[in-house]
Amino acid sequence: MKPVLQLDHIQKYYGNEDTLTQAIRDISFSVEEGEFLGIMGASGSGKTTLLNCISTIDTVSAGHIYLGSTDVTDLKPKQLARFRRENLGFIFQDFNLLDTLTLGENISLALTINNVPVHEIGPRVQEAAARLNIADLMDKYPYQVSGGQKQRCACARALVGNPKLLLADEPTGALDSHASQMLLSTLLGINETLHATILMVTHDAFCASYASRILFLKDGRILTELIKGSDSRRIFYEKILSVLTMSGGGQTNVC
Amino acid sequence: MYAKLILRNVKRSAKDYLIYIVTLTICATLFYAFLSITSRYYKPDVGAEYDFTVLGDSMKLAVVSITLLLLFLIRYVNNYMLRHRQKEFAVQAVLGMEQRTIAWLFFAETFALGAVCVLAGIFLGVLCSQLITAMLLSEYGLTFRLSFMLFPDTVVLTVCFFTLSLLAAGLSNVHTLRRIKVIDMLYADRQNDPQLIKSRYMQAMTALHGIVLFIMVLAGISKLRFYFDPRFPLPVHIMFWGNLLAPALSLALLLLWLVGKAVFSRKNRQNFLWDFRTLLLVKMCLSLINACFSASVPRICARYQISFGSSVLGSDTGPNTYLMFLLADLIYLVFGVFYLAGEAICLWKEKRPAHTYRGQNLFFFGQITSRLTTTARTMTLICLTFMLSIFLFLAAPALTGWATGYLAIRALYDVQISTAYNNVYEEEDLPTGGYGSVSAFLEEHGIEPAADCTFHLYLPRREEFRNRIKWDFPVVAIALSDYNALRKMLGYTPISLGEKEFATQWQTIATEEERERFLAAHKTLETDAGVLTMASVPEHAPAVMESAPTNSRTFTGKDSTGPSSQAEGGRPGDPLYYTEALGETLYNRYTDVIYIFPDSVCGRLLPVMQNRYLQTKEPIAYDDALLLQEMFLEEYPEEPAGGEGTSYYLRTRTEQLNGTKATIFTTHAMMTYCGVILMVICLTILSLQQLLDASQYRYRFGVLRKMGVEEDAIGKLILKQLRIWFGLPVSVAVLMSSVLVFYFFTTIRDQIVAYIGPGALAAQVAVTALILSILLLCYFLSTWILFKKTVGD
Known part of the structure; x- marks a missing residue:
């Protein structure tokens, strides 16, 4: 398997000389194609900063991030937007759907801003919606559907452009346990059937148990790594809890 | 502690509500400036032949009445501030502050902000009143000398007026804030756009228009009966019959639709024929035709020397009735345009996928339709107010030019x-x-x-x-x-x-x-x-x-x-x-x-x-002129005793100039003032409407950014969106007011030719249009900059 994403000694500092905050101290890792990677850590461990840097919304203070063969840190601001829309898909905790558009239009938007030919848009949107089981909600506005359906729409929007990497930031944060389970099963299904590469940030052990590998962050560094291997999800979940307890993540991270 | 909180909030609000501050200051400035010339202490050197007190009371009343319109704006802006701050109030309430205290704190804050604006307005008003004095003196043919004076009675009146206005708006806010639930305030910014349910205002407007159509039909029949002659040339025939048949057809259609809907729509609910929007569209087309017929009245009457009567059913001269009919049709059209605009865009979206699914168009359409459906009524009112404002600006030079020109041929002798x-x-x-x-x-x-x-x-x-x-x-x-x-x-x-x-x-x-x-x-x-x-x-x-x-x-x-x-x-x-x-x-x-x-x-x-x-x-002094008139009337009465005998009249140039110039000036000043106030209201609301939902827009543009849309494209989208929000009401208003002004100018064509001169009037209209365009551009640019700043944040 070739690596899709590679992080090379990245660091991120905030503030000035007097009030320097090291959000990320020195992190290096790579993500293989078709991998489902989870990133866990307590609040303030740097996981969201890491995701922002990978998603090019934020810049790194030092180090390099390679997506495929492209060094993201070398891209100019104008190139970044293009790079983002052509290579990355996002799923956010608060869905980030546009309330002015129907679910169908929200999914279409990801294609229209990429200037996909009009005749391709309809079938691709339908396909993505069918995969996420929201095909009959295409004409509804976000305020007319449930949180789980909104998140599935966000997921469809992220996938419809066939991104190289799907980034999910606490995707189940605003969902109940049933909706969370459904979404995670869907994500896993996508990962397994379409070989989509997923990088998911979460502080929820149950959520993380769907990943195939988990990086635990603490104080801006990788504390440890856990690989699912041939374990069942339940055993993997137990292992995650153990790591969290050992790392001092506390019971707050345990569902 | 509270005082500190209020002061800090005022400081912060000053940055957030720049447009409100500027608007309130402009209003206070204009109010003071126009009112200052009615002050007891205002004594410009206009010479013994003029008595200045004739201006005072009528103008004072007019200024105050026109400024009452501002209450609407103050209320609107207060609502805006209230909505903007709800989340913050909710946090204060959750922390344990009583809702009553929160409400009064907000009241004190808005009041303090308003007070600063009014004081600034008075200061600027002192400067601005120089312009009004210059305008006044030029009307009297005198040269202007700069003299700054603060008139205590005007200051008191300005302060009282704005204090009362701010109090009224503030107390209403207090009432709202005390009643609103904490939970609603807390999630105010998370609420989705309201569902696309339209109120029944358009149905009500259609009913009202139906009544006007009925009056039009009656007027058409009456005109045909009293003034029609089969020997008239064809255009006159068309005018007479058109003004009867077009409203009759529209009215018949409305009645047929009502009957048809009552009888058939139960059987077939999906039939587009019984959809209100179908009726509206057809009625709008007919209104357009009807407006053309109404607009043709002054031109055809002047061309073929036709008497058409001014009253609806009477036999006076002058086509004023048809000005009202034209206005009614235009208002209905404006209402219809904004009511159906959202639908039209949705239809366009549906029928033209190639255009819809190109670049960021999908997002853009969403931005426009989501607001159009919820603000159609406000946009219509803005458009109509704007139309009135433009009409006032353009009609003022015509009316005052007419009066001045008429004075020139009237007051020739002492x-x-x-x-x-x-x-x-x-x-x-x-x-x-x-x-x-x-x-x-x-x-x-x-x-x-x-x-x-x-x-x-x-x-x-x-x-x-x-x-x-x-x-x-x-x-x-x-x-x-x-x-x-x-x-x-x-x-x-x-x-x-x-x-x-x-x-x-x-x-x-x-x-x-x-x-x-x-x-x-x-x-x-x-x-x-x-x-x-x-x-x-x-x-x-x-x-x-x-x-x-x-x-x-x-x-x-x-x-x-x-x-x-x-x-x-x-x-x-x-x-x-x-x-x-x-x-x-x-x-x-x-x-x-x-x-x-x-x-x-x-x-x-x-x-x-x-x-x-x-x-x-x-020149004869004003007092002497009055005495002379009095003396003359005693000996030579205007109304002969017993109703038989010669009627005598004595007019002095002094008295003629005085009365007419005061009237001309008051009319000109008040029309300009009213135009400015209405325009400021419109433009402020247009700006605020965009800035009102800045947090929503920030979120939406933020999503676009995350999805990889470049800043340039976002900048273009913002400009396009603002162009639509400003451009749509402004262009509709300009179009409608042009029709109205054209009709008005055609009606008084003879007077324009005789007393003003078409060239001079055209120049005045061009200058006014230029000033209005500059004002519009200023508002547009400031809104654009603020909007970009908010979305960029």
Whole structure:
């Protein structure tokens, strides 16, 4: 398997000389194609900063991030937007759907801003919606559907452009346990059937148990790594809890 | 602690609510500036011949009434601030602060902000009042000197007015804040756009329009009955029938639809025929046609000299009714346009996928439709207010130009004494004597006459004395020597006539067609002194006839420019006539022309009117003018005792200028003021509407950014969105007001030609349009910058 994403000694500092905050101290890792990677850590461990840097919304203070063969840190601001829309898909905790558009239009938007030919848009949107089981909600506005359906729409929007990497930031944060389970099963299904590469940030052990590998962050560094291997999800979940307890993540991270 | 909180919030709000602050300051500035000239302490040096108090009360009332419109704006902006801060209030409430305290804190904050604006407004108002004074003095023909003064009564009135307004708006906010639930405030910014349910205002508007249509049909029938003649040319036929059939068709359609909906729609609910929007669309098309017919009325009436009546069912002259009908149709159209705009965009989106799914168009359409459906009514009202504002701005120069031009041909002499014989039935009751008491009065008050002319006006034929039918009133004649004396008084060169010749003198208002018709029909004239022939323009017009007023004290208007008599501009052999303004009391009632006869002819005619025109060396003081009038009225009443006898009139230039100039100035100032206030309201609301949901927009554009849309594209989207929000109401308003202004100008076309001049009016309209465009651009740019800043944050 070739690596899709590679992080090379990245660091991120905030503030000035007097009030320097090291959000990320020195992190290096790579993500293989078709991998489902989870990133866990307590609040303030740097996981969201890491995701922002990978998603090019934020810049790194030092180090390099390679997506495929492209060094993201070398891209100019104008190139970044293009790079983002052509290579990355996002799923956010608060869905980030546009309330002015129907679910169908929200999914279409990801294609229209990429200037996909009009005749391709309809079938691709339908396909993505069918995969996420929201095909009959295409004409509804976000305020007319449930949180789980909104998140599935966000997921469809992220996938419809066939991104190289799907980034999910606490995707189940605003969902109940049933909706969370459904979404995670869907994500896993996508990962397994379409070989989509997923990088998911979460502080929820149950959520993380769907990943195939988990990086635990603490104080801006990788504390440890856990690989699912041939374990069942339940055993993997137990292992995650153990790591969290050992790392001092506390019971707050345990569902 | 609370004081500190209020102060900090005010400081922070100052940045957030820049547009509100600017608007309130502008309003206070204008209020103070316009009100200052009505102050008791305001005494500009306009000379003894003017009494300034005539301006005071009417203007004060007008300024306050117009400014009441601002309450609407203050309330709107307060609502905006309330919505903007709800989350913060919720946090305060959750922390344990009583809702009552929160409400009063907000009240104190808005009040403090308002107070600062009003104080700044008064300061700026002092500067701005100089402009108003300059405008006033220019109206009185005086030069302007800078003098800054703070008028205590105006300050008190301004402070009181705005305090009350802010109090009213603030207390209403307190009431709202105390009633609103904490949970609603907490999630205010997370609430989705309301569902696309429309209120029934458009149905109500359609019902109202139905009533207007009914009145239009009645008016159409009435006009057809009273004024129609089958011999009229085709365009007149079209005008008459169009103004009846178009509203009738629209009304019939409405009634049919109502009946049809009641009967058939239960069976087939999905049928588009019984959809309200279908009816609306058809009715809008018919309204457009109807508006065209209404708009054609003044033009066709003027072109074919048709009397069409001003009242709906009566028989007065003037097409004012159709101005109202046109307005009603335009208002309905504006309502319809905004009501259906959202639907139209949705339809476009559906039918044109190639366009919809290109770049960020999908996002753009979503932005527009989501707001259009919820703000259609506000946008309509903004558009209509804007339309009214533009109309006021453009109509003001026309009306004041008309009044000024009319004054120029009216107030030509320092004293004008005229008579009317409408109530004289015996020849011996006709006026005689020389108004000696006026001479005595002038002498007594040290007013020296510079020129004086007492003269008679004669009936060409004695038998015409009994002719009192309004449309057949006889044209009177003036003796050549008297006529030349009047010309001399006004600085025009004298004229000459052959022994058996006559010429004519015309009122400024008389149209060319009217004149040509009259001259063609009066080549010769039978008089009691024999038959006279119309004089012609001589082969070589003598140099002395190049007349222009030379008297420096003559009030000159537009008439002093350009050729004013046939002697100058006519070809040799054409009938000789004169159009210099010699005063409107020179003409007999209901006529626009007088004959000029040789003196020998006039000696044998019946004198029916006796006028006296006087020019004085110095202007008559206002008090003296009033006294003179009073004295004259005692001796020569306007209404003869017992209803029979000569009616006498005395007008002084002082009193005429005073009254008219004050009215002109008040009208001009108030129309401008009202226009500015309405425009400021519109533009502020348009701006605020965009900035109101800045947090929502920030979120939406943020999503786009995360999805990889470049900043350039986002910048373009913002500009496109603002262009639509400003452009749509402004362009609809400009279009509609152009129709209205065009109609209005066509209605008063004769007055424009006679008193203002189309060129001068066009220049004024162009300047006004330029100023309005600059104002609009300023608002647009400031909104754009603030919007970009908010979304960029």
